[in-house]
Amino acid sequence: MQEYGSQSMAAPLKRVLMRRASSAMRRADPAEWHYGPKFDPTRAAAEHYGLVDLVAKSGAAIEFLPDDDDGLADSVFTHDPSLMTDHGAVILSMGKALRGPEPALHEAAYRRLGIPILGRVEAPGTVEGGDCVWIDRTTLAIGRGVRTNQEGIQQVANLLGPKGIRVYGFDLPFWQGEEACLHLMSVISPLADDLALVHSPLLPAPFWQMLKARGIRLVKGDPDEFRDSFGLSLNVLPTAPREVIAVAGFPKTKAAMEAAGCTVATFEATALCISCEGGPTCLTRPIWRE
Numbered sequence: 440m441q442e443y444g445s446q447s448m449a450a451p452l453k454r455v456l457m458r459r460a461s462s463a464m465r466r467a468d469p470a471e472w473h474y475g476p477k478f479d480p481t482r483a484a485a486e487h488y489g490l491v492d493l494v495a496k497s498g499a500a501i502e503f504l505p506d507d508d509d510g511l512a513d514s515v516f517t518h519d520p521s522l523m524t525d526h527g528a529v530i531l532s533m534g535k536a537l538r539g540p541e542p543a544l545h546e547a548a549y550r551r552l553g554i555p556i557l558g559r560v561e562a563p564g565t566v567e568g569g570d571c572v573w574i575d576r577t578t579l580a581i582g583r584g585v586r587t588n589q590e591g592i593q594q595v596a597n598l599l600g601p602k603g604i605r606v607y608g609f610d611l612p613f614w615q616g617e618e619a620c621l622h623l624m625s626v627i628s629p630l631a632d633d634l635a636l637v638h639s640p641l642l643p644a645p646f647w648q649m650l651k652a653r654g655i656r657l658v659k660g661d662p663d664e665f666r667d668s669f670g671l672s673l674n675v676l677p678t679a680p681r682e683v684i685a686v687a688g689f690p691k692t693k694a695a696m697e698a699a700g701c702t703v704a705t706f707e708a709t710a711l712c713i714s715c716e717g718g719p720t721c722l723t724r725p726i727w728r729e
């Protein structure tokens with residue numbers, strides 16, 4: 440039986456790729472990686488165990504990237520260097536130069552796991568997984584911003600078009616500048632096929648129109664919590680429709696999701712997520728959702 444494939448953001452999570460923070464982040468220089476003052480590698484490693492526990496409790500099988508001491512601190516954010524489809528993995532190309540070696544780690548893992556490689560995004564194209572959002576099984580939205588360029592989007596469209604998948608690019612704002620991490624997934628977290636948590640002020644307007652036209656209900660995250668968390672209050676991982684994992688400490692955003700029928704599990708992540716600009720979606724690359 441095929442144990443890979445994912446063209447949905449919220450179908451039950453069966454298998455996921457992760458990398459532990461204990462080695463990867465151990466020697467990270469916060470200034471070099473654009474991490475905040477509360478970054479602490481020991482604490483980040485402990486917080487990562489908290490997320491691993493919640494993902495494992497959901498029933499998903501976790502495949503870990505090898506725990507090599509390669510200094511690739513951001514490699515814990517496994518969402519970004521590859522994209523999964525029902526036809527195999529697409530190996531992406533990073534917009535953040537320090538993350539350049541990461542797609543090769545993912546390709547090696549997929550080969551080890553026997554998962555086919557559908558294709559690759561090649562330089563000068565760049566696409567990061569955090570910019571890719573499945574709207575439905577045949578529609579992929581990609582944010583065009585500091586991490587993902589038009590050349591990369593075109594390459595993904597060329598790979599997926601023959602599989603019956605339409606790819607749409609949406610411009611992202613510059614917001615906090617080119618050093619900061621603003622992906623399309625920074626302003627939306629799908630919670631179910633028909634429900635998404637959003638920070639609407641930063642949503643590309645045509646993307647908002649597409650979501651509305653498809654009848655996707657939008658839950659607004661609390662704007663103060665979004666600001667105070669550098670956007671991480673909005674970064675929520677569904678392990679099944681309306682069953683989600685979020686960063687602890689944002690009661691208003693959590694209550695808004697609960698009011699929309701979601702069950703929300705939280706974990707402490709000040710050192711790992713708030714400081715390093717990546718939350719539970721970014722720390723997981725779904726390999727199989729069904």
Ligand SMILES: NC(=O)NCCC[C@H](N)C(=O)O
Nearest residue numbers: 516518569620715716717721
């Ligand atoms: N998908 C995501 O939003 N990933 C977050 C990546 C954070 C990492 N520090 C980065 O700058 O790439």
